[in-house]
Amino acid sequence: MSIKRYNPLRFTWHFTFFILFLSSFWGVGGGVVFSQTPGEWTWMNGNNTNNPPGVFGTQGVPNAANTPPGLYEPCEWKDNNGNFWLFGGEQNSDVYSALWKYNPVTNQWTWMKGSFNVNQTGVYGTQGVPSPANLPGARGFGTTTWTDLAGNLWLFGGYGFDAVSSVLVQLNDLWKYDIAINQWTWMKGPNIVNDPGNYGTKCVPANSNVPPSKTENRARVRDACGNFWNFGGSGTGAFINDLWHYNVSTNQWIWVSGDNVPNQATVFGTKGVSNPANKLGAKMGSIAWIDNNGYIWIFGGLNVGNKYNDLFRYVPDPACVPICNFNINIISSGILCNGQCSGTATVTPTSGTA
Numbered sequence: 287m288s289i290k291r292y293n294p295l296r297f298t299w300h301f302t303f304f305i306l307f308l309s310s311f312w313g314v315g316g317g318v319v320f321s322q323t324p325g326e327w328t329w330m331n332g333n334n335t336n337n338p339p340g341v342f343g344t345q346g347v348p349n350a351a352n353t354p355p356g357l358y359e360p361c362e363w364k365d366n367n368g369n370f371w372l373f374g375g376e377q378n379s380d381v382y383s384a385l386w387k388y389n390p391v392t393n394q395w396t397w398m399k400g401s402f403n404v405n406q407t408g409v410y411g412t413q414g415v416p417s418p419a420n421l422p423g424a425r426g427f428g429t430t431t432w433t434d435l436a437g438n439l440w441l442f443g444g445y446g447f448d449a450v451s452s453v454l455v456q457l458n459d460l461w462k463y464d465i466a467i468n469q470w471t472w473m474k475g476p477n478i479v480n481d482p483g484n485y486g487t488k489c490v491p492a493n494s495n496v497p498p499s500k501t502e503n504r505a506r507v508r509d510a511c512g513n514f515w516n517f518g519g520s521g522t523g524a525f526i527n528d529l530w531h532y533n534v535s536t537n538q539w540i541w542v543s544g545d546n547v548p549n550q551a552t553v554f555g556t557k558g559v560s561n562p563a564n565k566l567g568a569k570m571g572s573i574a575w576i577d578n579n580g581y582i583w584i585f586g587g588l589n590v591g592n593k594y595n596d597l598f599r600y601v602p603d604p605a606c607v608p609i610c611n612f613n614i615n616i617i618s619s620g621i622l623c624n625g626q627c628s629g630t631a632t633v634t635p636t637s638g639t640a
Contacts, residue, residue, distance in 0.1 A: 330393060337377060342384070342402045346468075352395040354386050361429045361444075365465060366437035373400070373441065376426035380404035381446050381454065383424035385463065399468065407447045408459070410477040414537070416469040422461045423447035428502035428519070428571065434534055435512035439463040440473075442516065445501040448479045455479035456499035456522055460532070473537060480522045485546040489606035495539040497530050498522075502570035505584050509576060509602075511610035517544070517584055518569050524548030525568035525589050529582075529600065531607045542606055549589075552596065566598045580609055 322328050332338070332353050340355030354360075360375030360382075370388040374381055383406045385399040400406070400421055408423030425446025432440045443457045458481050460474035475481070475496050483498030503519025503526075514532040518525070528544040544550070544566065552567030569587030576582050582600040586593065602609050 331388075331395070340402075342397045345397050345399070348389065348392065348394040348396040350394055352397060354384070354395065355382065357382070357426070359426045359428055361425075361431045361441050363431055363433050363439045365433065365439070371398075371439055373422070373439075374425045374429065374444070374446065377404075381424040381426045382406075383408075383421060383447075399463075399470070405447060407451065408449050408477065410449055410459075410472045413472050413474070416464060416467065416471040418469055420470040420472060422459070422470060422472075423449070423451075423457070425457065428504045430503050430506045430516050432506060432508050432514045434462075434508070437465060439465065440514065442475075443497070443500050443503060443519070449477040451479050456501050456520075458483055458497055458499040474532075474539070482522075485528070485541045488541050488543075489603075491533065491536065491538040491540045493538060495541060497528065497539060497541075498526065500526055500570075502588075505572040505574035505587075507574050507576035507582055509580060509610060511608070515542075515574070515576070515582060517566070517574060517582075518572055518587065520570035521548055525570055527566055527568040529566075533608075540607055542602070543600065554596070560601070564598075566596075566600075569594065 333356070336356065338353070338356045341351050341353050343349045343352040354372065355377055357372070357375030357377055361373040363371040365371060368390065370390065371386065373385045374383060382404055383400040384397060384402060387396045387398050388394070389396070404424060406424045409419055409421045411417045411420040422441065423446050425444035427445035429444030430442040434440060440460070440462050442460045445454055445456055448455065448457060448459070457479060458475045459472060459477060462471045462473050463469070464471070479499065481499045483496050484494050486492045486495040497516065498521050500519035500521050503516060505517040507515045509515065513534055515529065516532070517529045518527050520526070526548055527550045528546065529542045531540045531542050532538070533540070548568060550565065550568045553563055553565040555561045555564040566584060567589065569589050572584050572587035574582060574584045580602060582602065583597065584600070585597045586595050588594070
């Protein structure tokens with residue numbers, strides 16, 4: 287009589303396969319995880335028709351039938367729990383003021399705040415004071431967004447409606463949405479449109495500082511301190527090349543670099559070599575990143591119909607803006623060497639250095 291031996295490797299392989307099979311349908315915490323083959327797209331939600339009106343459902347209640355309307359350039363965020371959020375957006379020249387949350391685990395949308403009607407004016411309330419009644423005006427077209435370290439959602443400017451306007455205009459108001467209390471707070475900037483802003487003095491924070499009204503200003507990053515940076519955009523009939531820093535804890539803007547007059551041309555200098563005279567020109571629709579050293583990179587954009595592919599790097603100046611986890615690594619020639627240089631840094635970046 288033959289006796290079959292117990293093979294622990296074979297048992298382990300079968301058990302592992304069984305666990306992987308189950309995990310393709312269930313997450314660790316019991317939430318559904320949708321199975322998908324790597325390298326392939328999956329249509330997860332929404333319609334397969336043009337300009338759908340959306341299904342709002344009941345505010346605050348998730349439902350498998352809920353879906354936002356078809357939208358162009360709404361605001362977007364991801365919160366600290368991995369949920370996706372969007373606000374506003376344009377359809378057929380109208381803009382929305384609805385705030386939506388999408389849970390990727392349940393694959394359900396929730397209409398959280400705002401109106402299902404289009405072109406709504408804002409309800410600003412008292413600056414700095416949250417209220418259930420507060421609501422940014424409807425807007426779209428490249429509104430700037432950030433998520434702070436606490437997970438709150440922020441938006442700045444865009445093309446939409448202030449407290450009283452009846453037509454689409456450019457904005458420079460700053461808003462914060464607190465997820466925990468489901469309330470908006472008007473934090474900074476005016477509640478009127480096409481405001482020229484107040485630049486103040488470069489590198490000097492002040493309560494009165496505020497960027498001008500702008501749209502298509504999506505070149506934005508959050509630094510290691512949790513503070514926000516924003517570059518350029520389209521102002522009132524002009525293109526802008528200003529770089530701003532917003533300190534979340536002090537609620538103050540600082541004009542850091544660029545110009546306070548519009549339509550400035552790029553000064554390229556020598557590729558790979560920083561220089562105080564170098565300047566990123568006025569553009570809208572640029573994109574931005576912040577690297578592990580805390581340096582800000584800005585790519586492309588549009589100015590008077592021309593599209594660009596220039597890539598600029600900005601080294602923040604600690605004498606201008608307090609910097610967290612910032613690594614200055616400059617050799618005497620002024621060429622940034624990304625940690626590959628020997629010796630001690632002898633050149634300090636100055637405001638306006640690109």
